[in-house]
Amino acid sequence: xIAGIDVASILLGGVAAGTVLFIVSVGLSVTMGLMGFxxxxxxAFAMFGGYIVVLAMNRAHFSFTVALALxxxxxxxxxxxxxxxxxxxxxxxxxxxxxxxxxxLIFIFxxxxxxxxxxxxxAMQLPPELGGQINLGFIQYRTYSVFLIAIGVVIVAGxxxxxxxxxxxxxxxxxxxxxxxxxxxGINVDRLFTITFAFGSGMAALGGGLxxxxxxLDPQYALKYLVYFLIxxxxxxxxxxxxxxxxxxxxxxxxxxxxxxLPKGGTIFIYVLTILLLxxxxxxxxxxKAT
Amino acid sequence: xxxxxxxxxxxxxxQRLDQPAARILMRRHHPRWWEALPWxxxxxxxxxxxxxxxxxxxxxxTILFALSLDLALGYAGIITLGHAAFFGAGAYTVGLLxxxxxxxxxxxxxxxxxxxxxxxxxxxxxxxLRTKGLTLLMLTLCTMALLQEAAxxxxxxxxxxxxxPSLDIxxxxxxxxxxxxxxxxxxxxTLAILLVCxxxxxxxxxxxxxxxxxxxxxxxxxxxxxxxxxxxxxxxxYTISAAIAGIAGGLWAQTNAYVNLxxxxxxxxxxxxxxxxxxxxxxxxxxxxxxxxxxxxxxxxARIYPTAWQLGLGLLLVIVALYARKGLLxxxxxxxxxxFGRRAAT
Numbered sequence: 027x028i029a030g031i032d033v034a035s036i037l038l039g040g041v042a043a044g045t046v047l048f049i050v051s052v053g054l055s056v057t058m059g060l061m062g063f064x065x066x067x068x069x070a071f072a073m074f075g076g077y078i079v080v081l082a083m084n085r086a087h088f089s090f091t092v093a094l095a096l097x098x099x100x101x102x103x104x105x106x107x108x109x110x111x112x113x114x115x116x117x118x119x120x121x122x123x124x125x126x127x128x129x130x131l132i133f134i135f136x137x138x139x140x141x142x143x144x145x146x147x148x149a150m151q152l153p154p155e156l157g158g159q160i161n162l163g164f165i166q167y168r169t170y171s172v173f174l175i176a177i178g179v180v181i182v183a184g185x186x187x188x189x190x191x192x193x194x195x196x197x198x199x200x201x202x203x204x205x206x207x208x209x210x211x212g213i214n215v216d217r218l219f220t221i222t223f224a225f226g227s228g229m230a231a232l233g234g235g236l237x238x239x240x241x242x243l244d245p246q247y248a249l250k251y252l253v254y255f256l257i258x259x260x261x262x263x264x265x266x267x268x269x270x271x272x273x274x275x276x277x278x279x280x281x282x283x284x285x286x287x288l289p290k291g292g293t294i295f296i297y298v299l300t301i302l303l304l305x306x307x308x309x310x311x312x313x314x315k316a317t
Numbered sequence: 318x319x320x321x322x323x324x325x326x327x328x329x330x331x332q333r334l335d336q337p338a339a340r341i342l343m344r345r346h347h348p349r350w351w352e353a354l355p356w357x358x359x360x361x362x363x364x365x366x367x368x369x370x371x372x373x374x375x376x377x378x379t380i381l382f383a384l385s386l387d388l389a390l391g392y393a394g395i396i397t398l399g400h401a402a403f404f405g406a407g408a409y410t411v412g413l414l415x416x417x418x419x420x421x422x423x424x425x426x427x428x429x430x431x432x433x434x435x436x437x438x439x440x441x442x443x444x445x446l447r448t449k450g451l452t453l454l455m456l457t458l459c460t461m462a463l464l465q466e467a468a469x470x471x472x473x474x475x476x477x478x479x480x481x482p483s484l485d486i487x488x489x490x491x492x493x494x495x496x497x498x499x500x501x502x503x504x505x506x507t508l509a510i511l512l513v514c515x516x517x518x519x520x521x522x523x524x525x526x527x528x529x530x531x532x533x534x535x536x537x538x539x540x541x542x543x544x545x546x547x548x549x550x551x552x553x554x555y556t557i558s559a560a561i562a563g564i565a566g567g568l569w570a571q572t573n574a575y576v577n578l579x580x581x582x583x584x585x586x587x588x589x590x591x592x593x594x595x596x597x598x599x600x601x602x603x604x605x606x607x608x609x610x611x612x613x614x615x616x617x618x619a620r621i622y623p624t625a626w627q628l629g630l631g632l633l634l635v636i637v638a639l640y641a642r643k644g645l646l647x648x649x650x651x652x653x654x655x656x657f658g659r660r661a662a663t
Contacts (some may be wrong), residue, residue: 111600117638121450123394123638126594129587137628141490145624157487181431249583253462260455294466298458308452 034165036282042171044278045178046241048271050233050251051258052185053226053276059265059313061204061219063113064121066128069255070135070248074312075101075141076238080148097235098228105227109220112279117269132252136245174236180231182271189267198222219298228257258301263313320338331480346523355605363501370500376612377507378425378569383593383604384518385561390590391599392522393554394534396444398586399457400562401432402441402464405581407563409468409475410434412576415484417474423571426458427510431560438559439462442552458583465581484570495571503572510568519601521557530554534599579615590629595637597644605646 054068082093108131116124152170160169189195201208201215209215234243241251254277261268262273277296284292303311322338345384382404389395407430414420445456467476475481481490487631488494495502506524521527533547540547572577596607618626641648 035642058451064454084655112635112639119638121454122390122594123642125396125398125454126634127638129591130568130631130638133631133634135631137624137631139625141628160353163596253458253583256458258449264451290442290470290472294463294470295461297466301459301463304456306453309446 027262028224035167036286037279038167038171038175040279040282042176042195042278043166043237043240043282045174045238046233046277047258048178048201048233048253048274049181049236050230051132051255051274052267052270053223053229054182054255055259055264055266055270056198057219057223057263058259060198060222062246063117064124064128065113065250066125066256067131068227069252070132071101071105071180072230072234072237072255073139073229073245073247073252074135074234074242075228076234076243076247077143077148078231079235080238080243081143081152082149084148090156094232095140096168097231101231102224102228106220106224109223113223114216132248140245142159143243147242148238150238152239152241154261170239177236178271182267185267187294194218205263239313257296259310261300261310263304263310266310266312269310332442344626345575349635351620352602355602356512361502367485367501370504372612372616374503374507375537376608377504377511378526378565378572379589379608381507381511381514381593382562382565383596383608383630383634384515384601385558385565386423386516386589386593387598387601387604388522388561389555389558390593391603392527392534393530393551393558395551395555396450396454398454398459398583399461400558400589401581401583401586402457402568403438403470403562404566404589405461405587406437406559407431407436407566407602408555408570408576408580409566410563411567411570412481412484412587416509417569417577418485421486421494423486423506426486426571427564427567430563432563434563434566435556435560438562439556442555442559446548446551446555448492456584460584461581461583468581473513476577478578480575482575483578483609484574486571489570496573500572504615507568507572510564514564515601518561526550526553531599586630591634593644594635595644597646600646603646610616610645 049274050069050072053071055067057065057068060216078100079097080095082088082096083090085151088096100194112127112131116127156170156173156247158169159166160172162172195206197213197218199214200211201218204213234247258274259269261277262271280296280299281293284295288295307313339387357376363370371469377573382400386397386400389397389400400575407427410430411426414426420426420429440604441457441460445460446458469477471477486495489502489506519550522530529545529550532545533550534545564582566580592607592611593604594607595611596605597603614629617627618629637644643650
């Protein structure tokens, strides 16, 4: 019985962390699948959004919900500006140039936040109704973790519906599958990408804000978690929303278990598994085979 | 199956060699006068700035590391985010041998460092070079992260996060001490190793092997079509590149007399990539220009205000990615042709 409760609490903790990973990474997956743009600065968008959320709550005393909406909007707007002026020029360039540009953006974000806010870690104060424990019937667990998991389910369902049931979702799927054909059919791929990019960056900001409580938030954030975002995307499969969701949950639970039982060097297994999986399926778990 | 080849007329050969294009091709690998300049500058530096030899040694090590990446990235077109894996492998080989008192002779230690890095390069190359694009990027990144975690986990041997401090390196040829305060020996020793490695790399890239690497980078499909053993060449190139990166790492450990986890960091891998692209990749001297520009800027700007350095570096990268994709050397070439090329044409 005790073992059962342990397993449940480990699963809940891991799934909560994985949910945050998913919310951050989903935009990256879709934009990479859509445009093939290696956007290493995606973590920097999450960091920027997280800062907006935390500062809006701590300094301007907005409510959690308003702060999250603000972070989403501000980051999405900023990303549109960057997309129009910088990213757009490198769509047809090689990966190397894209890597260089986005590493440059990471440094700019890190330096700008250090100058504007300071190098110290920003503390996140959860609203009281999300603090404390909740009784799930079989287990007492942190309300915030349960809240995160619920939000994750709502988001993945929402995005899945938008992908499968709306016109723009169909256009995105068509473009991921065959860009030239989609363009020939009159789909405005450039505009489609701007919209998706803005939405994905906004989601990253949301993830940055939601995860700030347990991931911490300091100017190193953009680099520190970059490898995790990239693993989630490449394991899940480019352009696959459900794939990224499963990959993120898997990664979250695995990380949680390893940190618990192998506090030293447990992450080594995550890298080994990622390498093996990518060798077995270079396109990721749910990705389509590369053409 | 052998194909009958018609014997070439000697006279025709002479005529063909007289063509300007043929002459350029034949003389392409000959050393040019300006190629002596960096080495003369390095020797002059020794006499003019004896107080800055420590900084200059770090610069030489960085140049060697960037050169090794140039071989893989600039010539063979292997895009990797994990080249520090080999730098770290070399550094830890030297560090472990010296710290546990097994082997401290500097030159043979470097050879062992190169060997260890080459083994890892070969093993990972065989597996990873089947993929390309984002998958390859991720796999190189994960390999490096894996090695770093392994070094962290083997705390009893590698010192974990703290690393291996105050390594005892035997005097060079039994005569010249590595003195941490006066970097004379380190500087000349590093310069000599860099020269040897550079001559090796330069010979390699102008050899038929090097030409086939360029072919693979430029047109993979055609190289397959003409029957070049593409994967084997890529693996050989990756292994050599890893070995040289291992030498750079070994030199880093010897000249600093310590090793720590930063040798295997994503930071280090990203920095060397930035340095190479900043200087210009696929042209050998890009590594020299990039490393000198980067380290000099870092040295002076970071001392004033570290965050300003980070901001400046970020802006610089964005500008290079958008406007100067061939790096500083490419930019210099364009300017040179604009001012001197026109005069020659008229």
